[in-house]
Amino acid sequence: MRATVARSIRIESIRSPCSQVGCLRLRPRLNDRYDMNHQSSTRWRNVFLDRDGVINENRVDHVKTWAEFHWLPGALEGLRLLTEHGFRIFIVTNQAAVNRGLITRSDLTEIHRRMITVAAAHGATIAGLRFCPHRPDEACGCRKPQPGMLLDLAREHQVDLAAAYMIGDAPSDIAAGQAAGCRTILVLSGRTPLDHPGVQEHPPTHIAANLLDAARWLCARAACVPFPAEQQKRDSYTLDHPAPVYSK
Numbered sequence: 001m002r003a004t005v006a007r008s009i010r011i012e013s014i015r016s017p018c019s020q021v022g023c024l025r026l027r028p029r030l031n032d033r034y035d036m037n038h039q040s041s042t043r044w045r046n047v048f049l050d051r052d053g054v055i056n057e058n059r060v061d062h063v064k065t066w067a068e069f070h071w072l073p074g075a076l077e078g079l080r081l082l083t084e085h086g087f088r089i090f091i092v093t094n095q096a097a098v099n100r101g102l103i104t105r106s107d108l109t110e111i112h113r114r115m116i117t118v119a120a121a122h123g124a125t126i127a128g129l130r131f132c133p134h135r136p137d138e139a140c141g142c143r144k145p146q147p148g149m150l151l152d153l154a155r156e157h158q159v160d161l162a163a164a165y166m167i168g169d170a171p172s173d174i175a176a177g178q179a180a181g182c183r184t185i186l187v188l189s190g191r192t193p194l195d196h197p198g199v200q201e202h203p204p205t206h207i208a209a210n211l212l213d214a215a216r217w218l219c220a221r222a223a224c225v226p227f228p229a230e231q232q233k234r235d236s237y238t239l240d241h242p243a244p245v246y247s248k
């Protein structure tokens, strides 16, 4: 049932005008004359997201099970909007709960598998995910504010970091994005109020209410320029999207 609903949403989405407010263009897949070498169209198309406080609600006692994973309002729509506008979405999340013994790696992976599956059913593709299992005292290179996870994903997926964005709810996310050379967006849907001293310390490129607000801002700046259909096809096939949606 869910698959049927998802498919109809996808088909409807590629036949309709862009849902971005103010955008008069049709969605990317309607443009079959797109120039694959058009540099400006891909400059903006990679975004790193923090998880807790951006996609799902923060929990002081950590999200340890799927039952404790609560989507934030607008998060799924924001993910879908970014996907529709050709952004490759990468999730980078500190999960010290692993090395604190509060959750196993396999349980965490199961939460992420479900998250990616639900996102896919809503038309959103997650292109990659990294989590840092280390506690702060382990002083690793991947726990944000260190940029290790972003650099790792950038190497694997050939991300132009200077043109990419990091979206997070904490100064440590903004610091990690800046250390990786990215532009940054602070969302206020998590644990950081606007008057937090860390916001002055690591001023983000932009501040948004939540992920949907941030996605709208990003998509407006990407000017809704179409992106390579081949890229969408390759990324999409890594998840459970029905292939016919992507065939011409």
Ligand SMILES: [Zn+2]
Pocket: 132, 133, 134, 140, 141, 142, 143
């Ligand atoms: Zn780490």
